[in-house]
Amino acid sequence: MADVIDVEGLIKRFGAVTALDGLDLRVPVGEVHGFLGPNGAGKTTTIRVLLGLMRADGGTARLLGGDPWAEATALHRRLAYVPGDVTLWPTLTGGEVIDLLGRLRGGLDRGRRDELIERFELDPRKKSRAYSKGNRQKVALVAALASDVELLILDEPTSGLDPLMEEVFREVILQEKRRGDRTVLLSSHILAEVEALCDRLTIIRAGRAVETGTLAGLRHLTRTSIRAELAGPVHGLAAIPGVHGLTTEDGRVAFDVEADALEPALRSLVAAGVRSLVSQPPSLEEIFLRHYTQDGAGARDEAGARDEAGAR
Amino acid sequence: MTGTGKLLRLILRRDRFVLPAWVLGLGLLPYIYVTGFDTLFSTDQERIGYAHISAANTGFVALYGPLHGDSVGELVVWRGGFLPVMVGLAALLTVIRHTRADEEAGRTELLGATVVGRFAPLAAALTATMAAGLAMGAVVAATLIGHGLPAAGSVALGTVFAVTAGFFAGVGAVAAQISGGARGARTIAVLVLGVSYVLRMAGDVSALGDGTLGWLAWLSPLGWGHRIFPFGTDDWGPAALAVLCTILTVAGAGYLLTRRDLGGGLVAGRLGPATAAASLRSPVALAWRLHRGLLIGWTAGFAALGLIFGAVASSVVALAEDSAGVGDVFARIGGTDTVLDGYFATVAPICGVIAACYAVQAALRLRDEEQSGHAEAILSTDVSRFAWAGSHLIFALIGPAAALLAEGLMAGLLHGDVALLVNAAVVQIPAVWVLAGLAMLLIGVLPRLASLAWAAIAGCLALMMAGPLLELDQLVLDVSPFTHVPRVPAVAFTGVPLLVLTLIAAALGGAGLIALRRRDIG
Numbered sequence: 001m002a003d004v005i006d007v008e009g010l011i012k013r014f015g016a017v018t019a020l021d022g023l024d025l026r027v028p029v030g031e032v033h034g035f036l037g038p039n040g041a042g043k044t045t046t047i048r049v050l051l052g053l054m055r056a057d058g059g060t061a062r063l064l065g066g067d068p069w070a071e072a073t074a075l076h077r078r079l080a081y082v083p084g085d086v087t088l089w090p091t092l093t094g095g096e097v098i099d100l101l102g103r104l105r106g107g108l109d110r111g112r113r114d115e116l117i118e119r120f121e122l123d124p125r126k127k128s129r130a131y132s133k134g135n136r137q138k139v140a141l142v143a144a145l146a147s148d149v150e151l152l153i154l155d156e157p158t159s160g161l162d163p164l165m166e167e168v169f170r171e172v173i174l175q176e177k178r179r180g181d182r183t184v185l186l187s188s189h190i191l192a193e194v195e196a197l198c199d200r201l202t203i204i205r206a207g208r209a210v211e212t213g214t215l216a217g218l219r220h221l222t223r224t225s226i227r228a229e230l231a232g233p234v235h236g237l238a239a240i241p242g243v244h245g246l247t248t249e250d251g252r253v254a255f256d257v258e259a260d261a262l263e264p265a266l267r268s269l270v271a272a273g274v275r276s277l278v279s280q281p282p283s284l285e286e287i288f289l290r291h292y293t294q295d296g297a298g299a300r301d302e303a304g305a306r307d308e309a310g311a312r
Numbered sequence: 313m314t315g316t317g318k319l320l321r322l323i324l325r326r327d328r329f330v331l332p333a334w335v336l337g338l339g340l341l342p343y344i345y346v347t348g349f350d351t352l353f354s355t356d357q358e359r360i361g362y363a364h365i366s367a368a369n370t371g372f373v374a375l376y377g378p379l380h381g382d383s384v385g386e387l388v389v390w391r392g393g394f395l396p397v398m399v400g401l402a403a404l405l406t407v408i409r410h411t412r413a414d415e416e417a418g419r420t421e422l423l424g425a426t427v428v429g430r431f432a433p434l435a436a437a438l439t440a441t442m443a444a445g446l447a448m449g450a451v452v453a454a455t456l457i458g459h460g461l462p463a464a465g466s467v468a469l470g471t472v473f474a475v476t477a478g479f480f481a482g483v484g485a486v487a488a489q490i491s492g493g494a495r496g497a498r499t500i501a502v503l504v505l506g507v508s509y510v511l512r513m514a515g516d517v518s519a520l521g522d523g524t525l526g527w528l529a530w531l532s533p534l535g536w537g538h539r540i541f542p543f544g545t546d547d548w549g550p551a552a553l554a555v556l557c558t559i560l561t562v563a564g565a566g567y568l569l570t571r572r573d574l575g576g577g578l579v580a581g582r583l584g585p586a587t588a589a590a591s592l593r594s595p596v597a598l599a600w601r602l603h604r605g606l607l608i609g610w611t612a613g614f615a616a617l618g619l620i621f622g623a624v625a626s627s628v629v630a631l632a633e634d635s636a637g638v639g640d641v642f643a644r645i646g647g648t649d650t651v652l653d654g655y656f657a658t659v660a661p662i663c664g665v666i667a668a669c670y671a672v673q674a675a676l677r678l679r680d681e682e683q684s685g686h687a688e689a690i691l692s693t694d695v696s697r698f699a700w701a702g703s704h705l706i707f708a709l710i711g712p713a714a715a716l717l718a719e720g721l722m723a724g725l726l727h728g729d730v731a732l733l734v735n736a737a738v739v740q741i742p743a744v745w746v747l748a749g750l751a752m753l754l755i756g757v758l759p760r761l762a763s764l765a766w767a768a769i770a771g772c773l774a775l776m777m778a779g780p781l782l783e784l785d786q787l788v789l790d791v792s793p794f795t796h797v798p799r800v801p802a803v804a805f806t807g808v809p810l811l812v813l814t815l816i817a818a819a820l821g822g823a824g825l826i827a828l829r830r831r832d833i834g
Binding site: 053076081085086087090091093100 | 493585588594597685688689691694831
């Protein structure tokens with residue numbers, strides 16, 4: 001079956017600024033796909049192109065097998081969208097907005113709507129004017145999740161929710177995932193959320209996809225951090241290619257190691273005699289931070305990358 | 313009040329084009345009227361005859377206010393009698409833009425968390441607006457004195473402008489505290505302005521007759537301005553009254569500000585239905601929800617306007633056709649030679665321009681919806697751009713038509729000739745549609761400059777008010793669609809110009825829709 005989202009070499013310029021610079025994004029059916037990137041990386045622009053609100057300057061974009069610009073309305077019947085910055089008509093109540101958006105998408109599941117309103121603890125009788133950012137987001141989420149659609153496009157859907165509601169959101173998305181036929185594109189920069197929900201993810205930077213794959217696959221590309229207490233001095237560790245940031249102090253060593261160098265590094269630790277060992281897989285945060293730097297050389301050295309990101 | 317100075321600079325920076333535009337645009341108009349009168353009258357005799365006829369003409373008095381003398385200065389004050397309405401409008405919109413609208417957009421919150429006092433945003437907005445009002449008054453006085461008019465009268469007319477700006481800045485400030493949003497605040501403040509105008513009009517027209525309702529004009533802040541009588545008695549009492557009332561409104565706004573929360577209004581929000589009515593299922597149904605208040609308000613306002621115009625018409629004294637010279641002047645001002653027809657021929661296109669304001673306001677709602685992100689929510693559903701744009705555009709077309717119809721109907725019912733006055737009103741509709749079409753074109757092609765549609769209306773109004781007086785070239789006058797509308801009570805109805813105007817409106821609107829479909833949203 002064809003991919004739900006299939007974007008290749010997408011280019012979008014705003015005057016002199018290039019917002020999307022050859023972006024690739026592929027999301028197969030039934031997948032929850034994390035779409036990560038720092039502010040201004042082009043996440044929302046990509047989504048707007050996918051929704052046919054903006055026209056790409058180059059590359060191809062296919063959505064649910066159709067052309068998102070030419071067939072916008074026909075495709076919109078099959079998807080629901082939650083914008084990153086939800087604004088609602090101030091004089092309509094939350095309940096009215098949910099019903100209206102649902103009907104404009106071609107109908108919504110009444111029972112599911114009421115269930116979601118209850119789970120998100122939303123008062124649907126309030127005028128939208130009176131809602132906080134989080135509550136406006138809940139309105140858009142309920143309207144989207146209660147619609148019977150194939151694709152959910154969620155642009156930073158939890159940025160205004162409190163931790164309790166974030167948890168509810170995760171439960172609901174996991175429930176959707178178990179259905180198996182719903183595809184979710186989840187733009188976010190809350191990494192824990194992406195780690196908890198997503199099958200695969202794409203990291204974009206400056207309008208390009210810099211990393212894509214499963215979380216496990218991405219971890220493989222990056223370094224594990226190791227701390228060990230040793231019985232004797234260790235030899236040759238620093239000479240192994242792929243070992244970084246080695247510090248030695250009173251028989252304790254700490255270093256980061258690339259996946260390929262893991263085995264020789266452990267071998268030399270064992271040779272020295274291991275008293276205790278802590279190994280941490282790279283967090284998504286580290287994968288993400290590696291791509292914050294603009295130049296590839298900086299990305300080689302993680303500490304350097306962090307400093308640069310901090311300085312910016 | 314801490315930080316007022318800094319906020320003031322911010323306002324001046326943000327309004328560096330808008331503020332000078334209205335200060336100069338309105339401030340220079342009296343001077344332009346003077347030069348117009350200079351070329352219009354070759355002899356004092358002509359001017360005096362014109363003044364005497366105009367002073368007794370109910371239509372003109374209703375529109376512009378009373379005329380109490382026959383000097384050039386007094387004629388300018390009278391002919392520019394509509395200008396204070398525009399001054400008041402500019403003032404109240406400026407204050408609301410820098411108070412409630414900022415608060416709604418969250419900018420006040422951002423600033424309020426810095427070292428800025430609670431009253432600072434309001435104080436800065438009022439200071440900027442009142443300073444602009446004073447500058448405008450100075451422009452009026454300086455240009456007229458420079459032209460050789462009496463200094464006291466020139467300063468008095470400048471004062472009319474300045475105190476009107478000040479008072480309606482205060483009204484804007486109070487409205488900004490009462491309402492829960494910028495749109496509501498504008499509605500309240502514009503309503504006060506409209507009621508002021510109608511009270512002044514009713515009082516002044518009554519004063520022409522038996523004068524039993526003449527006191528109504530004293531209830532109107534716009535009436536006070538006329539009672540300063542620049543170039544006549546130069547009476548400063550009403551100016552002092554206006555300043556006193558301005559101080560009261562400003563103090564009132566300050567008090568109300570302490571009684572409410574940031575973002576809140578005095579009118580508390582109520583709970584609404586938890587589910588949508590079964591009918592709320594299409595873009596048009598949503599547009600109806602968003603436009604119905606506007607439609608009802610404008611239609612009721614136009615009906616009231618029609619009642620006043622009709623009532624005034626019944627009391628118009630049919631003046632004898634006077635000397636040839638005076639008749640000639642009337643022909644240039646009203647384009648006709650009978651006083652009653654001239655009255656209707658003056659009133660109908662003004663209703664048309666006001667209806668065009670409604671048309672542009674309704675059409676620009678489309679741009680508001682886009683900018684506020686609402687369009688994104690609608691267009692990501694099974695709704696095409698045509699359907700979305702059309703749902704708003706239909707109210708920009710039907711709304712003003714309904715309002716004009718209501719005006720004609722009410723005027724006709726009171727005056728006695730429904731067919732004639734409905735006809736006079738509805739012939740304006742195609743010209744109004746041209747401006748709605750222009751707004752749509754701007755939204756499609758130059759979305760960032762869509763509010764230029766307002767400038768187009770201001771241009772039409774300026775051409776209508778000052779064009780014939782200045783004897784501008786016909787090519788210039790022809791730019792305004794209202795120039796092409798048959799002046800129905802005075803001239804026989806002709807369909808061709810209306811058909812052409814309708815086609816132009818359709819072409820502009822259609823081009824705008826196509827452009828909208830091809831451009832990026834948001």
